[in-house]
Amino acid sequence: LAKTTQPISMDSYEGQEVNITCSHNNIATNDYITWYQQFPSQGPRFIIQGYKTKVTNEVASLFIPADRKSSTLSLPRVSLSDTAVYYCLVALYSSASKIIFGSGTRLSIRP
Amino acid sequence: KAGVTQTPRYLIKTRGQQVTLSCSPISGHRSVSWYQQTPGQGLQFLFEYFSETQRNKGNFPGRFSGRQFSNSRSEMNVSTLELGDSALYLCASSHGTRGTEAFFGQGTRLTVV
Numbered sequence: 001l002a003k004t005t006q007p008i009s010m011d012s013y014e015g016q017e018v019n020i021t022c023s024h025n026n027i028a029t030n031d032y033i034t035w036y037q038q039f040p041s042q043g044p045r046f047i048i049q050g051y052k053t054k055v056t057n058e059v060a061s062l063f064i065p066a067d068r069k070s071s072t073l074s075l076p077r078v079s080l081s082d083t084a085v086y087y088c089l090v091a092l093y094s095s096a097s098k099i100i101f102g103s104g105t106r107l108s109i110r111p
Numbered sequence: 112k113a114g115v116t117q118t119p120r121y122l123i124k125t126r127g128q129q130v131t132l133s134c135s136p137i138s139g140h141r142s143v144s145w146y147q148q149t150p151g152q153g154l155q156f157l158f159e160y161f162s163e164t165q166r167n168k169g170n171f172p173g174r175f176s177g178r179q180f181s182n183s184r185s186e187m188n189v190s191t192l193e194l195g196d197s198a199l200y201l202c203a204s205s206h207g208t209r210g211t212e213a214f215f216g217q218g219t220r221l222t223v224v
Contacts, residue, residue: 034212043115043201043215044154087154101146101154 004088009106018075020105022088025069033064033071036087038104044087048073083109113137115204115216123222129190132219134202136183140214142166142207143185145177148199148218160185161207189221197223 005023012018024033032051036044048055050062050071061074075082085104116135124130136143144167145157156169160179179185183204189196199220203213 036215041199041218041220043203043218046212046214049212101156103153 004090004102006086006088006102006105008103009108011108011110012078013110014079015077018078018082018107018109020073020075020086020088020107021070022073023070024088024090027068027090031090033062033068034089034091035060035062035073036089038085038087047086078107078109080109080111083107115202115214117200117202117216117219119219120217121220121222123224124192125224126192126194128192129188130192130221132187132189132200132202132221134185134187134204134216136185136202136204137214140204140206141183142205142213143179143183144203144205144213145185145187146201146203147171148201149197154201157187159207166207192223194223197221 010020032049034049035047037047038044048057048060048062050064052064052068055062063072073086085106087101087104089101115137118133122130134143142159142161144159146154147157148154157171157175158165158169158177159167160177163179163181174190177185177187199218201215201218203215205211205213
């Protein structure tokens with residue numbers, strides 16, 4: 001099972017771009033990289049998923065280098081409502097099976 | 112489409128009792144997984160059911176069990192409750208195939224007193 005390492009916490013300001021990097025050195029060939037967002041007392045919410053290179057959706061971008069040993073979640077122009085814990089997951093099935101959630105990154109956005 | 116529904120949202124039980132939590136996945140999803148979240152341990156995987164069969168299991172004692180019905184709804188049971196079982200229990204549903212994302216419910220907040 002691939003273990004992930006993320007910064008414990010990050011601070012930023014409204015309107016800034018935030019990049020959160022996750023390390024997953026022993027990612028397997030068939031593993032996908034998925035990011036979730038969680039607010040207090042709520043279930044995690046899917047943000048984005050990728051296998052290689054770059055993926056972009058309406059809320060974020062995910063950058064994955066060729067060796068896939070790390071990935072970077074990019075949140076453009078953050079707002080106060082982006083204050084949450086962000087989890088990076090690596091798993092074959094993003095069905096939440098065989099997934100280990102790390103401690104996540106607590107992102108705090110200031111006015 | 113409707114999201115993942117967990118019932119009840121809040122529950123208070125006494126040590127030694129048992130509890131059953133319910134999860135209704137998104138229509139069409141065949142995989143349901145359960146997680147326990149506590150401030151000290153974070154999110155920990157309990158087990159996953161796929162088409163009524165347990166496909167994966169985490170490192171929890173046998174007091175924690177689950178099942179899945181033919182309509183993909185799932186229940187989780189905890190017997191002989193301990194104070195340390197107080198947690199947010201989350202259910203996630205997905206198609207259960209490679210590369211598909213999981214959708215989490217709001218969770219059930221269980222307090223054992």
